[in-house]
Amino acid sequence: KAGVTQTPRYLIKTRGQQVTLSCSPISGHRSVSWYQQTPGQGLQFLFEYFSETQRNKGNFPGRFSGRQFSNSRSEMNVSTLELGDSALYLCASSLEGAPNQPQHFGDGTRLSIL
């Protein structure tokens, strides 16, 4: 069974641009969560999508948004990029997003802002 796939693996953008990251969950998984990982703040929860609806949201500005498609694939968008948005963005999937269902992570997208 294929794992969680994130594309692209690396991105370089400049301040003010916007970016879209993609995540394909494990087949059969309907919940997709996104996390930001930085050296200073560590791993922080961005949001979770289930059945094409955002079900849970972390403490990030509105520049960070996402969506989920009917096949459970998810995209995350960051607008008006800032230097502080440089991070590893990780996607995780689980069957239905219940707390007792382990989340499986992809290898992430490394976003660098110049």
Place this chain on the structure above:
Amino acid sequence: AQSVTQPDIHITVSEGASLELRCNYSYGATPYLFWYVQSPGQGLQLLLKYFSGDTLVQGIKGFEAEFKRSQSSFNLRKPSVHWSDAAEYFCAVGGEYGNKLVFGAGTILRVKS
């Protein structure tokens, strides 16, 4: 609100020695606890989880962890470390807001030969 503390930022152990990584959590209800490992340039791999039942849980790669409610701890152990275990280890807690995980700051494990 949930929180996780991993007191040790770096730990160095000799190959073949035993290992214990500490994790303390804060959560009033019964927590859902996880240990993940991250190798450089990789995502997070689940080592083990605790939801309920037996407080000693076994995971992959020979790791185990013990849940101690009285100490709010979920320490990770391995009896004999291999050089390939060098990585960063994260303790996480969930359950307060759906499947949102709150992670500790991580412990970097270095293995010396």
